[in-house]
Amino acid sequence: MPRGSKSKYTAEQKRKAEHIEDSYEKKGLSKDEAEARAWATVNKQSGGGDKAGGSGRQKPASAKAEDRQESARRAVASRDGHSRNSKASRDVQTVDSLRKEARAKQIPGRSSMRKDELIEALRKVS
Incomplete structure (x- = not known):
C-alpha cells in the first residue's frame, strides 16, 4: 500500500490514479502493486499532490529559460557521445x-x- 495521505491530491489526480490502478489490475497485478504503481505514475506526471506551504520563492522566468537551454545543451552533448x-x-x-x-x-x-x-x-x- 502506498504511504502517505492522499488528501493533498486533486480530484483529477485521484481519478487518474484510479483508472491507472484498474488498468494494472486488469493486467494481473495485485491490488497493492497496482495502487503503488498508479500513484507513482501520477506523481511522476504531475509532481505529487497540491502541497501547501513551501518557500514561497520561485525562479524568475529568465532563470527557468536558462535552465532549459542548459538542459537542452547537455542532452545534445549526451546524444553526440560526450x-x-x-x-x-x-x-x-x-x-x-x-x-x-x-x-x-x-x-x-x-x-x-x-x-x-x-x-x-x-x-x-x-
Whole structure:
C-alpha cells in the first residue's frame, strides 16, 4: 500500500490514479502493486499532490529559460557521445566524436589530425 495521505491530491489526480490502478489490475497485478504503481505514475506526471506551504520563492522566468537551454545543451552533448565532463573523457572518445567537437570549436586542420593531435588542440582551446 502506498504511504502517505492522499488528501493533498486533486480530484483529477485521484481519478487518474484510479483508472491507472484498474488498468494494472486488469493486467494481473495485485491490488497493492497496482495502487503503488498508479500513484507513482501520477506523481511522476504531475509532481505529487497540491502541497501547501513551501518557500514561497520561485525562479524568475529568465532563470527557468536558462535552465532549459542548459538542459537542452547537455542532452545534445549526451546524444553526440560526450559525457558531462568531456575534457576528462577525451581519451576514450572516438576520433569521429573528437572531430565533431573540433568542428564545433572551429579548429583549423582538424580533418588531417590524428587522435592525440585532436585531443591536444581541444585542450588548448578549452
